[in-house]
Amino acid sequence: MARLLHVIGVQSRPVPGDPAATLEKLEREVTTLGASFPEAQLYVFPELWLTGDHPFRHVSPMRDLAEPIPGPLTKRLGAIARRARRWICAGSIYERAGDRVYNTALVFSPKGELAARYRKLYPWMPFEACAPGDEPAPVFDIPRVGRLGLMICYDGWYPEVARGLAVRGAEVIVHPTLTTTPDREEELVLARARAIENQCYVINVNAVVEVGGGRSIAVDPEGRVIFEGGSGEEYLGEVLDLDRVQTVRERGTRGLNRVLRQFMEDSPAAVFEPYRKRPQRRRPSR
Secondary structure (H helix, E strand, C coil), X not given: CCCEEEEXXXXXXXXXXXXXXXXXXXXXXXXXXXXXCCCCCEEECCCCHHHCCECCECCCCHHHHCECCCCHHHHHHHHHHHHHCCEEEEEEEEEEECCEEEEEEEEECCCCCEEEEEECCCCCCCCCCCEXXXXXXXXXXXXXXXXXEEXXXXXXXXXXXXXXXXXXXXXXXXXXXXXXXXXXHHHHHHHHHHHHHHCCEEEEEECECCCCECCCEEECCCCCEEEECCCCCEEEEEEEEHHHHHHHHHHCECCCECXXXXXXXXXXXXXXXXXXXXXXXXXXXX
16 A cells, blocks of 8 residues: 655744734644645644744744743644644744753644654754754654654754654655745755755745745655745645655665665765764853
């Protein structure tokens, strides 16, 4: 039986400065999607969409928008996923943990369980003030379909994050994003690069705000663009054939390049030497 995953990228506009209203909008979007795409299994929302914030309009201080995990917000999101009986990547939120704030992505199962939680490893420095995460980007399984990985926005500029997901079996990388700046052009190239080098699907869903945004993109395991959004609100759907990932990894891109297999089985030790010698990050004193 084919392993098919019907994904909907929700390229949507938050309610500016109003997280509560944005959460209500998410619930309405989920209801609309359930009626319009009854066979879709996974909905993907953008990075920091639920905060009602964006890079050019900081409505509230980051700490005021931060939520505990678990907490009231994750409980509400879990209930939405359970009622919809769908997998939902709710984008990311500001997570409050002690004296730190993280940019944290959340994935809920159709049972309403928090199936994946990920603190962004590469905040957009020097513009994003969140603390970097301290654990690898996670993978999670959709039963009878396959394995997915999770990363956030600027992580896509660092090939190590996506490669770490691929070596743990990710066949699809779910990549919520919030980019309103001209470098979105480069991110479209990087999405294709991450898909090509890891021979997997990449689903990069961007928000829509007052200035810039949009142009969400999905790429197949050989780097072909399977959807690309415009600058407005859109539902971007595609049915992914995860067996195609295994075919490409086994037989090679265009039947030629077994990139991931060679990396996993035949990488010379010299490839990793620069990483062992890299300078240690200086942590600020408290």
